[in-house]
Amino acid sequence: MQLLKKILDIYISGSIHVALAVYALVRMTFYFFHISCNTSMAGFAFFGTIVGYNFVKYDALARVKKLKMSSQLKIIVLLSVFAFFATAYCFFQLEVKTKCIAVGFLLLTMLYTLPFFPKIGNARNWAGIKIYIVAFCWAGITLFLPIINADLPLSGDVWLKFFQRFLLVIILILIFEIIDLKNDEVSLQTVPQRLGVQKTKILNLILLVPFYCLEFFRSDFQIQQLWINLILVAVLALFTLFSSPKRSDYYTSFWVESVPVFWWILVLVFS
Incomplete structure (x- = not known):
């Protein structure tokens, strides 16, 4: 072991x-x-x-x-x-x-x-x-x-995916910052340091809305991808709600960082 x-x-x-x-x-x-x-x-x-x-x-x-x-x-x-x-x-x-x-x-x-x-x-x-x-x-x-x-070409769909990926990483980082609150120096002025843990969680849950809705604007969006992303949003919401400075570092360094891999697996299985 x-x-x-x-x-x-x-x-x-x-x-x-x-x-x-x-x-x-x-x-x-x-x-x-x-x-x-x-x-x-x-x-x-x-x-x-x-x-x-x-x-x-x-x-x-x-x-x-x-x-x-x-x-x-x-x-x-x-x-x-x-x-x-x-x-x-x-x-x-x-x-x-x-x-x-x-x-x-x-x-x-x-x-x-x-x-x-x-x-x-x-x-x-x-x-x-x-x-x-x-x-x-x-x-x-x-x-x-x-x-x-x-x-x-850098089409509209490419830019939509860019903003969706950008939001995903922001959401993941905010979960990291909640866990790292106990170790981060005050000078870093992370979001949880400025807003507090609860408000950071609320912000993260709000960011999940545009992250999900951007999929509707793709020129070739598919219903199955909406379901896949809905599962992902639910997982991200749970990770956000259960995040806490008291959590083990493995919570983010292993489980939260697994989210992109989980998303890829969902795409492979259901698409």
Whole structure:
């Protein structure tokens, strides 16, 4: 049992689980826009997420020398090195214009992590900004990159899906922020710190309405997708209602981050 817990911790701490969520959203983009599965595009998103998230999580600690090289961290470092080379390989298989957009997201990630502006720190510590940067990156990488790489136009349906993905990530992050309330510094000014837990939950439940209703405006929306999204909205509502700073970190780092994968599975099973 102890071994399984260690494996799970490496799986989560090494950002494999969050990378699987990103991969699921990329595959959903392939499905919704009738794009042939592009392993290079999907692989770039998956391995790039591992590299990006591990860089964000461990870079600051490494620079202030607060990291102890435990066996778990050594495995995560090796995983990140492998993911970096896999990301580079997939990157060079992409179309030129996709590479340019991907570099833009890389620069945004670096802005989020590195203190380019000493007086105000990195974007991760800009009060109220973090949530939008993360949502934009998730929605852009999982939707715009596959669309651009397939040489498809940025149609109205693409923008609708972008806003829907953007809202999904905002909703997930707000649940994270409720759980992390006990650990977050006051200077971060997260939504639960400013509004309180109950008002944040109400806000999240309100955001579920436009998230669901955007599906009606798609030019080729299908009834079955409305039912699929209704199931997803119900799950997100339950995660929101039962979120609390007293919950275990696994509540978000495993269960809540599984939502995109769950959504993808629903699409595969019922579509």
